[in-house]
Structures are given as structure tokens and as C-alpha cells.
Amino acid sequence: MTLTLLHTSPVHIPVFDALRDVDHPGLDLRHVVREELLVRAGVEGPAAVTDEVRSLLEDAARDGADAVLCTCSSIGAVAEGLADTVGVPVLRVDRPMAARAVAAGSRITVVATVRSTFGPTVALVEEEAERAGRAVDVRTVFVDGAWERFLAGDRDGYLDLVALALDGIAGADAIVLAQASLTDAADRTGTGIPVLSSPRPGLDAAAAEYARARTA
Secondary structure, rough: EEEEEEOOOOOOHHHHHHHHHHHHOOOOOOEEEHHHHHHHHHHOOHHHHHHHHHHHHHHHOOHHHHHHEOOOOOHHHHHHHOHHHHHHOOOEHHHHHHHHHHOOEEEEEEEEOOOOOOOHHHHHHHHHHHOOOOOOOEEEOOOHHHHHHHHHOOOOHHHHHHHHHHHOOOHHHEEEEEEEHHHHHHHHOOOOOOEEEOOHHHHHHHHHHHHHHHHH
């Protein structure tokens, strides 16, 4: 029995392996990386990669996955929406984070370094707010120039730019880091606003789904 993680960058593999080792030792993770999905989603929109994502999910199910966790916020809604067609639970990594943001207050700022992430993430926060019966004011902050550093392999420069952007945010009850790659920026900011990231709560939710499959 396996939990398959669908990534659009290989940098996420050690992050989730480390979380597994601390929080869910013994959990069998299988990583699938398709960087081209994020590139295409950024140019043509997330819906453009629907067929490719469906094929990957079907492959995961055939290979024995009991659940799939999509760690890319840009295509998470696409993956989640295909769950009924592939026969295994499909979770998006950022849904638990969005629920926590809504619980924190009505003023939520979403931070991203890839513009294609804003639409799905804002929509998710608003969906969770509706589910909770709360009104939210969602604002966005784009960290200009950061993604170029990420692609160049300058992780410190990337995180420092994001942390600088976090330092400048005011008037928010919660800050949502819209991409898993932003997680460690929370350790570099001096803001007093709660900064929420997706990997740990997302993996927790997927591990719970995996456990249900094991006992079914």
C-alpha cells in the first residue's frame, strides 16, 4: 500500500520525506515529478494539463497507490477534481492550510512567486470560507524576481526575497504561502502575523486517508 505524491519540482521530495520520517514513520511514499505541468499551467492555465494529470493519476492507481497527494497548488484543483474518475482518493496539499487560514480570521493574504498559483489558491480559501460560513477578504502579494532565483538554484536568495515580502505585509490575520517551495521562508521573517504553509498539514491529511485505506 502506497501514498503517491505528485510534484512539479524535485525539490519537494526531501521536504516530504523528512516530514514523513518525523510525523509518519513507516509511511510508504512514492514520488512522481513532472516539472512540465507547472510550466504549461503557467502559460495556458491549469485546465490545459487536465489530460496529463488524469493519466498520471490513473498510472498511480494502477501501480498500487491507495491515495494521491498533489503538492502543486497550481494544478491541485485539477487533480482533486479527477478523483472520481481514477478510483482512488486524490488530495490537494493546500486544502488543510486554507481551512486553517479561514479559522484564523477574515483578512487573509496569499503570497506566491508564480502568478498561476493565485487563482487556484484564492478560490480554495474562498471555498473553505464558504464551507465554514465565514466572510473573508483575500489579498495577494506577488514576490517579483523570486521564481527566477528558484529556477537558478539559488534557494537562499529565493527564500530571502519571500521573507522580505512577508515582513512588509500588514493588516492580515493570516498569511498563506501558496506554494510548498515557500515553506522555509516562514523561518526567515520577523512578522508577527501567523504564516501558514501546506506541506505538513497536507501530508497529515493524506496520511489519514492512507490509514483509512489500510483498514478498509
